[in-house]
Amino acid sequence: MTNFEVIIYEKQNDIGYVTLNRPQALNAYNLRMRDELYEVLGAIKDDPEVKVVIFRGAGEKAFCAGADLTEFLTAPSPVIARRVRWERDVWGLFLSITKPLIAALHGYVLGSGIEIALCCDIRLASEDAQFGLPEVGLGIIPAAGGSQTLPRVVGKAQALEILLTGRWVKADEAHRLKLVNQVVSRQDLLPAAERLARKIKAYSPIALNYSKQAITRGLDLSLEQGLELEARLGDGLFNINKRAI
Ligand code: COA
DSSP: OEEOSSEEEEEETTEEEEEEOOGGGTTOBOHHHHHHHHHHHHHHHHOTTOOEEEEEESSSSEEEESBOGGGTTOOSOHHHHHHHHHHTOHHHHHHHOOSOEEEEEOBEEETHHHHHHHTSSEEEEETTOEEEOOTGGGTOOOSSSHHHHHHHHHOHHHHHHHHHHOOOEEHHHHHHTTSSSEEEOTTTHHHHHHHHHHHHHTSOHHHHHHHHHHHHHHTTSOHHHHHHHHHHHHHHHHHHHHHHO
């Protein structure tokens, strides 16, 4: 187990567990969390012992209540903000991970909270989960990819409505919108995520990796290019499997 200040990172039986750990501030995403998440994501990416990862939030009330409002717009200058973003591209790193990532979401899932969840591949929510993007109400736009990842998951019209109105979505509606794959009881949230993780980790890591790439990269391509990508990945996997025999 690696304990940072605001994130707990554990590994058990090939499963990585990332817990956002500022329950007293509803796991609000602050600069410290950004730095620690960057380190943890790098470790996940490089560690062959981690086959699948579960993201969750500490405490009863929230997965993550968004960016830390006490640090709101505190960057010393746009130039420095841009440099930090370049050096620590947490969201680029997140989306570049080819291992299966599962988000176990409860309570408030706001702003960066949704955006973290959208960087994951499978989202489970407990019945008490509530989702929202409050950015526009604060005079800003999502900064962690949400304006791009949300419409790719729920479609343009729903994403626009959620973002432009700041309307919150409860778990059952999130399920209808396909923002989450399953809704379970609060008690069953982690066990349900672990059941999925155990099923997934039993498969070949390279087949999981290539399958994830085929879908996530393919979605940004034309059908023709996507089919080419699938064929390339399929051939690559076939050759790897052949060499292994
Ligand atoms: N940044 C920093 N601190 C936050 C926070 C955030 N985004 N969200 C909640 N907190 C802190 C509160 O200040 C409070 O701290 P305190 O106990 O020291 O006063 C603590 O977390 C508990 O929050 P509280 O507001 O008392 O809980 P609640 O259940 O009454 O309300 C929310 C929950 C989520 C509705 C409310 O906290 C809220 O609106 N948070 C801001 C959401 C937001 O706009 N996020 C930014 C997205 S870009």
